Amino acid sequence: MLARVADSLYWMARYIERAEHSARLIAVKLESMIEQSPEEADASWMRVVAALTGEEAKTTDAFAVTQSLAFDRANRSSLVNSLHYARDNARQVREQLSTEVWEHLNRLYLGTHGETVESIWVHQPAAFFRQTLEDLFTLGGVTYTTLRHGEGWHFLELGRHIERAQLVSRLLDIHFGIVAPGYAQPPPPPKYFDWLVLLKFCTAFEPYCKEYTAALRPERIAQFLLFDAEFPHSVRFSVDRVVEALSYVAPGALPARRAGCERLAGRLKASVDFGQIDELTGGSIDAFLVNITRQCEQIHEAVYAAYIAYDAEAVL
């Protein structure tokens, strides 16, 4: 597979994952607002903004925040931009995708890029994000079922799960970690309803209840979203997929070239396979989550150095 193609597939998957995450956070937030007091709603908007942009919220007005997170073209991580970048990457490797995958993504892009916050606000704003989510789920299914599960597929998986592991880690950090210094007005600590919302942000409410019953306890939620081996939105699950994908990509590369990525991924896997929530008390969960994000970035860089942006002289 061409290195440039691998690059585009990898980023296409990352942007699709980012779009799905944005759409779900906004949908869940808009739906849960009605049950929250104004103060609670503001605090939870602040967490959503921090999770999606990494920055402090300038406003907690639902209309303005939705505009910025979903439709603002100046905001690099807005939903419409994620879809735009995903489609741009797909277009560059159009010949590598099935017609079904391309046309589904293209329709999804064409269907959302004309929308504005005003146009969706007239009806039920959450419905737009639910529809987008559903379209993204369909895209996932169409991809799974029409694309050959070869090297390109594994680059998609790699991108999707490196992105997901980081997004979930950041979301957890915002709910469990120490609030970053520099906040003019730190948000109040989460309450029962906020834990429920956190689970819904990760489509985890029902799976969590099956495992632990509806008794929502923060340490169990953290255990579930970090260390559960079978839930698709847990950090551990994503790390497993990253390790697996790495064993399939670049099948012709010599062991010496593979070693860097595999060592980093194996180390990350060990930390989530054998991690335990009761060891992460006090401030240490914060450091643990930050470390996961950093290790994901290191894996990304190692993949680029080994398979995509390598020096041609070295392999001649």
Place this chain on the structure above:
Amino acid sequence: MQQGTARLDELNGAAGPGRGAPYARYVLGAAYDEMFGRDGLVHPHYAALDARLRTLSSDDLARRQQACEQSFLHQGITFTVYSDAQATERIIPTDLLPRIVTAAEWERVERGLKQRITALNLFLRDIYTEGRVLKDGIVPRKMILGSKHYRREMRGVAVPHGAYVNVCGTDLVRREDGAFVVLEDNLRVPSGVSYMLANRDVVRRAFPNVFRAARVKPIEQYPNELLATLKALLPFQEDVSIAVLTPGVFNSAFFEHAFLARQMGVELVEGRDLLVNDNCVYARTTSGLKRIDVIYRRVDDDFVDPLTFREESELGVPGLFNAYRAGNVVLANALGTGVADDKAVYAYVPRLIRYYLSEEPILDNVETFLCREEKSLGHVLANLDKLVVKAVGESGGYGMLVGPHASQKERDDFAEKLKADPENYIAQPTIQLSTAPTFVDGGVEARHVDLRPFILTAEETRIVPGGLTRVALKKGSLVVNSSQGGGSKDTWVLSS
């Protein structure tokens, strides 16, 4: 109403039965019409389509047209228009109504195209090796060696099967008498074949029963035939590694490049994916470097190799030309083919056919006067008000006189230029392209069309029946280019 034109219903005695709604605005002019004879009667090969059209309302047609356009939009057969920092996707216009060609007409066109490409390839081999045609004085030496598309670097380079032009797109038009004539040979990197296939896909769905009944020859095998042509360029090698070289996603034909690579199952590469080492071409893959044997390049000569041609080119591959000269990679088309499709050489093609093949041309050129020849110059000067005069080295309408539309003073001034430098000019009569039924503003109207078949050549010549019919969507316009309000149509070649 224009002089010399007639509305169909008048020809038929005031909107007789069956000449109502769909053709109410259909005007027959001086041009040959694909569907109707001069008497206003439908040509037999259009009868099935005619019968269907008369059962459909304007709304029915509009719905089908919309379905075609939706399909193009979803497939991404679009170009992007930027305004207010908002990117809008526009489709390449497509017309619902097929253009139909009979088996007998096509048979003659196909023979004519094969004959023409054979002569053109012999001519290219000749001017890059022995130069017999120049020594024999058939074509002026100065005209060839002085052409900006003549590539000195190509002299003596071995080209498989002597097939310099592997993919040719020849533009044909119909004269007023209905005969197909050649307007232009496109021997460099002709495009449009993906629209030919995309049009078929949507129009077949719009008229499934008419399509089946008409027994239209298939064209879906084109990518396979292209692949066979490219493979045949290395006939003795088992595994030939083939790539399509594209300028990239911002090129207006990118959809086509990706489409062809996908349909052939070969790699689509950009210049930055390739590198040359020890005169061999490699692609950068995730697993390391992979040797490339044949490149179907959709990048112009000037941009393929910054070391040999334009050094500022970022689309090309440094060292590619040396690898090519060394015989370690095959480029399709060969470099330097553009010398044979300029306006001056065009006028010589009938003579080239006679010279190399000792045959009479099957397809005529549009009548062309070479001002470098004294007799022709006299005729051109005497008839400037009826002719279009073109400078041979120019394109895009630059240095051109459209006699019938020019003032007396403009013609007089141009005559002086002609006399001063006759070698630089050719002249042609204004050509009336044929008209074909086209769905416009809710009705069926006559619009001018041409036809671009695609001719594939390696060890043999392969032509998929039909080609891309381009249509000037503006009323009365003769300009079919998509950049100037042109669209395209499906082309049906019938089996019998």
